[in-house]
Every structure is written in structure tokens, then in C-alpha cells.
Amino acid sequence: xxxxxxxxxxxxxxxxxxxxxxxxxxxxxxxxxxxxxxxxxxxxxxxxxxxxxxxxxxxxxxxxxxxxxxxxxxxxxxxxxxxxxxxxxxxxxxxxxxxxxxxxxxxxxxxxxxxxxxxxxxxxxxxxxxxxxxxxxxxxxxxxxxxxxxxxxxxxxxxxxxxxxxxxxxxxxxxxxxxxxxxxxxxxxxxxxxxxxxxxxxxxxxxxxxxxxxxxxxxxxxxxxxxxxxxxxxxxxxxxxxxxxxxxxxxxxxxxxxxxxxxxxxxxxxxxxxxxxxxxxxxxxxxxxxxxxxxxxxxxxxxxxxxxxxxxxxxxxxxxxxxxxxxxxx
Amino acid sequence: xxxxxxxxxxxxxxxxxxxxxxxxxxxxxxxxxxxxxxxxxxxxxxxxxxxxxxxxxxxxxxxxxxxxxxxxxxxxxxxxxxxxxxxxxxxxxxxxxxxxxxxxxxxxxxxxxxxxxxxxxxxxxxxxxxxxxxxxxxxxxxxxxxxxxxxxxxxxxxxxxxxxxxxxxxxxxxxxxxxxxxxxxxxxxxxxxxxxxxxxxxxxxxxxxxxxxxxxxxxxxxxxxxxxxxxxxxxxxxxxxxxxxxxxxxxxxxxxxxxxxxxxxxxxxxxxxxxxxxxxxxxxxxxxxxxxxxxxxxxxxxxxxxxxxxxxxxxxxxxxxxxxxxxxxxxxxxxxxxxxxxxxxxxxxxxxxxxxxxxxxxxxxxxxxxxxxxxxxxxxxxxxxxxxxxxxxxxxxxxxxxxxxxxxxxxxxxxxxxxxxxxxxxxxxxxxxxxxxxxxxxxxxxxxxxxxxxxxxxxxxxxxxxxxxxxxxxxxxxxxxxxxxxxxxxxxxxxxxxxxxxxxx
Numbered sequence: 001x002x003x004x005x006x007x008x009x010x011x012x013x014x015x016x017x018x019x020x021x022x023x024x025x026x027x028x029x030x031x032x033x034x035x036x037x038x039x040x041x042x043x044x045x046x047x048x049x050x051x052x053x054x055x056x057x058x059x060x061x062x063x064x065x066x067x068x069x070x071x072x073x074x075x076x077x078x079x080x081x082x083x084x085x086x087x088x089x090x091x092x093x094x095x096x097x098x099x100x101x102x103x104x105x106x107x108x109x110x111x112x113x114x115x116x117x118x119x120x121x122x123x124x125x126x127x128x129x130x131x132x133x134x135x136x137x138x139x140x141x142x143x144x145x146x147x148x149x150x151x152x153x154x155x156x157x158x159x160x161x162x163x164x165x166x167x168x169x170x171x172x173x174x175x176x177x178x179x180x181x182x183x184x185x186x187x188x189x190x191x192x193x194x195x196x197x198x199x200x201x202x203x204x205x206x207x208x209x210x211x212x213x214x215x216x217x218x219x220x221x222x223x224x225x226x227x228x229x230x231x232x233x234x235x236x237x238x239x240x241x242x243x244x245x246x247x248x249x250x251x252x253x254x255x256x257x258x259x260x261x262x263x264x265x266x267x268x269x270x271x272x273x274x275x276x277x278x279x280x281x282x283x284x285x286x287x288x289x290x291x292x293x294x295x296x297x298x299x300x301x302x303x304x305x306x307x308x309x310x311x312x313x314x315x316x317x318x319x320x321x322x323x324x325x326x327x328x329x330x
Numbered sequence: 331x332x333x334x335x336x337x338x339x340x341x342x343x344x345x346x347x348x349x350x351x352x353x354x355x356x357x358x359x360x361x362x363x364x365x366x367x368x369x370x371x372x373x374x375x376x377x378x379x380x381x382x383x384x385x386x387x388x389x390x391x392x393x394x395x396x397x398x399x400x401x402x403x404x405x406x407x408x409x410x411x412x413x414x415x416x417x418x419x420x421x422x423x424x425x426x427x428x429x430x431x432x433x434x435x436x437x438x439x440x441x442x443x444x445x446x447x448x449x450x451x452x453x454x455x456x457x458x459x460x461x462x463x464x465x466x467x468x469x470x471x472x473x474x475x476x477x478x479x480x481x482x483x484x485x486x487x488x489x490x491x492x493x494x495x496x497x498x499x500x501x502x503x504x505x506x507x508x509x510x511x512x513x514x515x516x517x518x519x520x521x522x523x524x525x526x527x528x529x530x531x532x533x534x535x536x537x538x539x540x541x542x543x544x545x546x547x548x549x550x551x552x553x554x555x556x557x558x559x560x561x562x563x564x565x566x567x568x569x570x571x572x573x574x575x576x577x578x579x580x581x582x583x584x585x586x587x588x589x590x591x592x593x594x595x596x597x598x599x600x601x602x603x604x605x606x607x608x609x610x611x612x613x614x615x616x617x618x619x620x621x622x623x624x625x626x627x628x629x630x631x632x633x634x635x636x637x638x639x640x641x642x643x644x645x646x647x648x649x650x651x652x653x654x655x656x657x658x659x660x661x662x663x664x665x666x667x668x669x670x671x672x673x674x675x676x677x678x679x680x681x682x683x684x685x686x687x688x689x690x691x692x693x694x695x696x697x698x699x700x701x702x703x704x705x706x707x708x709x710x711x712x713x714x715x716x717x718x719x720x721x722x723x724x725x726x727x728x729x730x731x732x733x734x735x736x737x738x739x740x741x742x743x744x745x746x747x748x749x750x751x752x753x754x755x756x757x758x759x760x761x762x763x764x765x766x767x768x769x770x771x772x773x774x775x776x777x778x779x780x781x782x783x784x785x786x787x788x789x790x791x792x793x794x795x796x797x798x799x800x801x802x803x804x805x806x807x808x809x810x811x812x813x814x815x816x817x818x819x820x821x822x823x824x825x826x827x828x829x830x831x832x833x834x835x
Binding site: 007008010012013014015016017018019029031034035038039040041042043044045046047048049050051052057058080081082085086088089092095096127128130131134135138139141142143147150151154155157158159161162164165168172177180184187188197198201202204205 | 340348349352353354355356357358359360364365367368371389390391393394395397398399401402404405413414415418438441442444445446448449451452457460461464465467468471472474475476478479482485486487488489491492493494495496498499500505508509512513515516517518519778779781782783785788805823827830831
């Protein structure tokens, strides 16, 4: 039986704030809308930055992508701070459970030396790549225009840091601090990692927020995550008795599937805006993904028994198919 | 290999180092100057970023967990608040003026802090510093959002909230806070840290948040007090970051001292002027008052600030230049500013009012040296005019200070009967200031402050002085959002709804 409790009923004067009425009509707004739309100052900015007087404090002109309304680039996950942290806290619970399971059952010790070495060689240097991704997404958040576009980037940046920390934990668990040291040495001077490190450092000097979005979130992540976590960890290593490693990187697989929806939505809307945007995105994605594929080839190649050319070729094809759905043909 | 025991040997500090600063590396394909282009030009010398002491050690897994817990509680409470007509539990609807100013002027500042910390979280070359700044960047968007969400339900029932986004960019008094944050964001990364991380978060935040949130609690505003409590542990982190930043700069090189001191002088005074708005909330806008602005200043300014500057003296830092003038102004500023807000209340998206006898007696008790002597007579005169049907409205526009953007309503240091006004000609243009300190800030950076957007000249430049057109442009609904509380719709509605909720009429 349903009992309706009664409260004093008062007719509200209005449904929501004026700027949301203009955008979405006169109806109650969602918390995502309230917390995202038009909350960045748009007019009457007081001073030009002393760090670059050519720019405005918030400047649509620092990227080649042109949007009539930057708030069109909305996040299909509708993440605002609360929904973001609640989602990640849940994922963290299960990641914690996986680490605890692997540790308590001694699954790390049960890995063969060869598998352990392979996992460490492949995964530990990636904590530095994840740190690069963190800086890039922090940049896009800081300098991009419009909260709909920039807000998910600070979440992405913190996720990148979280991933770098999961990879550090994985390294410590499988190989102690020596593993982290070896991973860092491989990252800074190992042959297999230099094209990737060069890619990341080249991204760190990009000052066009949208190009950086493409280079990091579209091109690099779009190939790195499927190759490393799906093709190598979940398929290749797990098939050879390395399921424990796959448990420890579950977060990354889930995360890539989720954030990819946001990345695709941004691309789709930006490309649909104009031929100019579509052409620019095509050029950028073409160039950066070609470099990313080349940079990842030696990374994959160092995994014993992995057919690097074939795996990279497969994932590049899948990447092209994915992009085609956003209206961008490579 | 015994990995478990190897891991256990790691101290928390070492572990945190591996989880943060060990992630960075020395670039070789690109130079540090290319990667961090803005870190040199302010003249701050840093020799060793590794000397940075992490102000707090929070890994992402712990961050998500703690913050999600706080978010759950926060939204449960504001949902209940909305569902149960929590707005009827406030003391009375005068209180809402404080909230309206907060949403129009302060919440946008949280967003600026979010953006600004994202920028410095990228621009500083030290990983430890970057991570701490990034965490503040994500916290600050949280604060902007929780504030909007907490106040959203008030917007459904009361006027003055509905156009906070437009008014942030257009209405005159919000430019006080906006110009403050724009000033900080247009500065280099180190000055930004002194402006927001140190002066605002460390020196001034207690003067803003503690009185404001206590005021919310005293006046029955469950929604606001909840975001206050929920933000507290974030603020504690932000304060330690601000303090670590200033110590780091001072310890890195003695040449940094004069630069840092100049910024402290600047940002103390800038912040003190922004707090002028807070002083009116505390002394006039809270129906049930927590403490006077003077009392808050004594605790959070004199005691806490005094202890802080004593602590920093070992680096050669002295208290900010404007400190003594601020100390004197504390007994006057709320009255001077509230008299201004009352006479210009046709142009504010919140209500002002003439204080009652009881209010004035309280003010006289809290300001024994100043209120009866200088301000009660003026309020009594204004009351007489209102009773005669000719309420005092000043349709002449306020002259704004080129620097702090407050109307020039303050008095000379040493003489509360003489209005303080400075002007200066710079490259053929005349500029006005509220005080010597604001003028000095202009003279230090004229090329910045000549760019200031001044809302009053705008009215004449683009709208030919047409007040109705201006009201449309700032989304101010004449007769609803503005004017005297005494005959406002907010008051009529609140009283009628409260009667519905508390009687059987």
C-alpha cells in the first residue's frame, strides 16, 4: 500500500535559472545542466593575461576548431563532480577488491617469471605515459573554452593520475620498487619506449587545446588502450596464465570503454558543426594516429609471442571504424 | 623474491612519492622551457622543485572514496531540504540578500579558481606542486556546483537568483569579485598562487566562509550550511597548499622575497575590498546575527592573521602594507557600503532595507565608537525620507574605483567625515580610486588596470544612460529583484507561505 505523505504545497515562481530556460525551455533543469552550462564568464573580461597578452582570459581563438556554441560539446555521461566521484568510488571499490584478491591468494607469486617480467616490462613504463596524459588533460581543462567541454577534462586528468597510480601499485606488487626503477629507466632510455616518449613530449608543447584533445584522448588513448589492455593483457597474457594481471588492470579496460563514449560524442558534434572542423579533425587525427601506431609498434613488439604488426594493424582498422561512426573518415 | 615484505618497508611518504613525483621524468625530446613556458617571466627563482613538501598526501583512490562519501551526504540533505520546503525555515527573507550576492559574485569566483588551478596545475614544473594544484582545481568546480545546486531551490521561490550567470558578467557590483579573480588569473602562475592560494584561501577565507556559513546556520538555512560543512575539509587542504607555496617560494631564493612581499601587499588589499561585501552581510543582512564584522575581523584577521605573519617574519615577510588602514576601516566599512547599497538598490538584484531600531541598537553596541556618531543619524534621515513618501534613491551613478571596482564610498583614514577619493591622469586619461592603496596598485601595473571593464561607463557608452534598457541588459526585473525589502514580493511571499505552513489559515 502506498501512503502519500503531505507537505504544504507552494507554487514555485519559476522552474530554473534564466540561462537554462533560454537553452532548454521553461522546465526544471538537471543538476548536470545547472552545474555546467554558462558557468564560465563569457563577457566583459577585465584584463588580458600577462602570460600571453595576445589571448583573452577565455579565448575561443586559441584552437583551430570553431564552434558557434562550445556548450554543444556535451558529455553523454552527464558527469558533474558528484556523479563523477560516485562512479569512480564504485570502480575503486572493485579495483581494491581485485588487488586484495590477487594479494590474499598469492596470485602474483604464482605467475611464472616470464609472465611477470612481461607484465612489468609492458605496464610499468606506462605510468609515465599516464602522467603525460594527466598533464595534457589538465591543460585542456585549463585553456579550453566552455565548461561542457572542459569539465570532463579535469575528471579525465584525475583518472589519468589514478591510472598512473594503479600501474605503480601493480609494479610494486609484482616487482617492488626495483620494478618501478626499471620501468622508469626503460621509459627514459629503452629503445622500445622512445617513440612513445617522444610522442608524449611533443604533446606537452601543444598549446591548441583541441589538437591536444585529439593527440591524447583520441589518437594515443584510442590505440594504446585497446592494444595494451585488450589485445595484450586481456587476450595475450590471460591466455598464457596471466589472468591475475588482467584483474589488476580491469579499471583501465572499463575506463576506456566509458570515456570513449564521451570522446566520440565530442568528435561527432565538432565534426558535424562545419566542413572546416571536419577537415581539421581529419588532418589532426590522421597525423597523430599514424604517429601513435608507429610509437606503439615497438611497445607491442617487446611482448614475447605477440605479433606486433598484426595486432597494431587490427587495432588501427578498428580505430578507423570507430571514427567513421563519428563522421570522420581517415 | 619476497615482494610483500619489500612493499611493507615503504613508508607512507615514500609510497606517496612513488605515486606522484616519481611519475615525472626529465624530458629530452623537448626542452623544459618549451613545456613550461610561463614559469620564468615573473622573476621567481626556483632551484629545486624536489624541495617542495607535499602539503597533503592524497592518492586518487582515497580522494574518490572520501569525496564520494561527502557528496552522498550533501545531496541527500539538499534533496530533503527542497522536498520539505526548507526555505520556510530561514529566519526571514531578508536573509536571502546575502545568498543572492553569494551566488552572483562568489560562486563564479569558485569557478575561476577551478580554471586557474587547472592552469597552474599544468604550468608548474614540479610534479608534487602540479598534483596538489590539480586536486584543488577539481575541488573548486565541486564548490561552484554544490553552491549552485544548494541555491537552486531558492531560485524557484524567490527573486534575484534567476540571472546569476548574466549578472556575473554584467551587473555593476559583481565586477568587484570578478575583477579580483580576473586579476589573479591574468597574473603568472606564482602570483596566482599568492593571490588565490595564499591571500584568498589562507588569509581571507576564514573571514568569508566562517561568518557566512555560521550565518546560514544561525538563520536556519540548512542547504547553505551543508555545503559549508561539506567544503570544510577541502578548504583545509587548500589552506595548507597556499601556505606551502609561499614558504617554498621564500625558501628557494632570497631574491623572491621582495616580489612575494609586493604580491602579499597587493592581494591583501584586493581581498580586503572584496570582503567589504561580506561586512554588509554580517552586520546588516542576517536577521539573526552571528557576530559583527568587527568581531570577526578581531578573531580571523587580527588573531589568526597576526599569528601567520609572525610565523612568516623569519623569512623577512612583514604584514601587508594596507593592514593598519584596514584595521581602522573595519569600524566603518559595513555602514558606508550598506548606505551605498540602499541608495542604489534600484540597481541591485537583491534587496536592501533601513535597519530597525533594534538593528541599530545592536550596531551601536558592536560599534560603540562609530555607529551612533556617524551612521545612525544618516539612517534616521533616510528613514524620515521614506516615511514622508520620498525614499532616498541616488539615481546618479556610483563612481567606481578603477582598481577594486567598489563605488568610491569610503572615508579618509583618520577622518570619517571626509570622503576619500583619489584621481590620477595616466596617458591623458583620468582614473579614479577609492584609496591610496588602490591607486598604488594601479601605479604598479597601469598597463593591466587601464584595461578594467567598468560597468558604469558601459551604461553611458552603449545604452546612452537609459536605465530601463540597462535593466533589461543585466536581466534585472524592476519591481521584483531590486528595491527595498519592505515592499518586496519576496517578503510578501515568504510571509504568506510561512503562514500557510505554520497556521490553519
